[in-house]
Amino acid sequence: MQAAQLFVGLDVGGTKTAALLVDGNNNLLGQATLPTHATNPDELLATLTRAVHATLTEADATPQQIESIGLGVPGQVEPATGIVQLAVNLNLQTYPLGPAVSSRFKVPTFLENDGRAAAIGAFNHVRQMEPVQTIAYFSIGTGISAGLVLNGRLYRGYNGMAGEIGHILVEMDGEPCKCGLRGCLETIVSGPAIVRQFLTANPQAESQIQHAGDVYRLAGDGHPVAQKVIRHVSQYLARAIQWLIMTYDVEKVVLGGGVARSGQRFVEPILRELAALRQQSSLAAKLLLDEKLHLISPDFNPGLWGAVQLAKQNVLVEAVHM
Structure with missing residues (x-):
């Protein structure tokens, strides 16, 4: 060579x-x-x-x-x-x-x-399909983060921590987070958190569960405990998407990370929660549109x-x- x-x-x-x-x-x-x-x-x-x-x-x-x-x-x-x-x-x-x-x-x-490195990759990937200038790349995996590209430029924030949405407090006195606080978004919607919530309610199923994708699979197959967990997770994911859209007025929220690899089983419950928010608010009806979500292909x-x-x-x- x-x-x-x-x-x-x-x-x-x-x-x-x-x-x-x-x-x-x-x-x-x-x-x-x-x-x-x-x-x-x-x-x-x-x-x-x-x-x-x-x-x-x-x-x-x-x-x-x-x-x-x-x-x-x-x-x-x-x-x-x-x-x-x-x-x-x-x-x-x-x-x-x-x-x-x-x-x-x-x-x-x-x-x-x-998260910001992924935002660079996601921004250039989406731009091959449509001429966006402002996106949030929302990664849901072992950790939770949102990388931001605003007006075509990467946004880091004052301390280089912009988009650390996984450590926003959402549940007072909730589960402990690795950051030292309790009840962070990451303790509810991350892959390990999804597995933990399912096994807490259904410990006898431990042999069936290796990662969050298994919980999504069981929910799709009609397992009631898995469906309850995924509904709870999707409510918080929809709220996080609403925060990103309302805070940064992005054209797209690009969804990726290991949990998002569950594809439509991952997206559809979120879309239902966003639809519920639109029914409650004319502002949400205008801004929280389904087409603002872009699911990254698992091949990319x-x-x-x-x-x-x-x-x-x-x-x-x-x-x-x-």
Whole structure:
């Protein structure tokens, strides 16, 4: 294989880490998905290293061909320094992840919060179908976040934490959240929260449930406990979508993440809850339209492709701090 400039995108989640290797024309050369091990920073760095090497092996390429690496990671990210803070799902309080990856591979590494990296990928994906300028990418997985692109520009917020909707308090004295508070949205609508709620009400079904998709499957098959859980979850998801639309006046709320992979079984209960809100309010009837939702195809990983764009420093026009 002739030497070529290659770019790596990494999407790091609390459960799994995905990696993508492309050339300068975005041709896919290698990909890998590994469990995330993050008991300590060294374990996390080892996970990222294994993921990158897996893509290189598939492409019969070498580390010396990597031009740069883009990395989407949970928590508060300082893109200029590569420091990650408060990544509770990765057990990182303050860690220079960007410099650590750069040192490991001897190439520039560009970091962004995973929700915002995914927003970059989702924005460019949706723009191939329609000329939107303002979206919220609402990711529902192990964690919950919303990446924002406003007027064609990535919005990070003053502290780089814009869109951390998973840690909005919605249920006083609710379940404890990894952030230290109780009753955050994430404790109700995340994948682990959906499984927990179902098994709390139906503990004898533990052998049937591995992830949230199983609860959606059972609900679709008419299981009454699963249906009750999904109805409760969908009420809060509809409210969160309403918050995003009312707060940022976005053209689209793009839905993604592991839980959203349940497809229509995931979307249809949310649409019913949005319809109920429209019946109560003329303002909701005008703004909470079904066509404002866009479900990302399970074949497209916006976090990975956003990370690739980070690696290529193709991050919209400008990142905004307000």
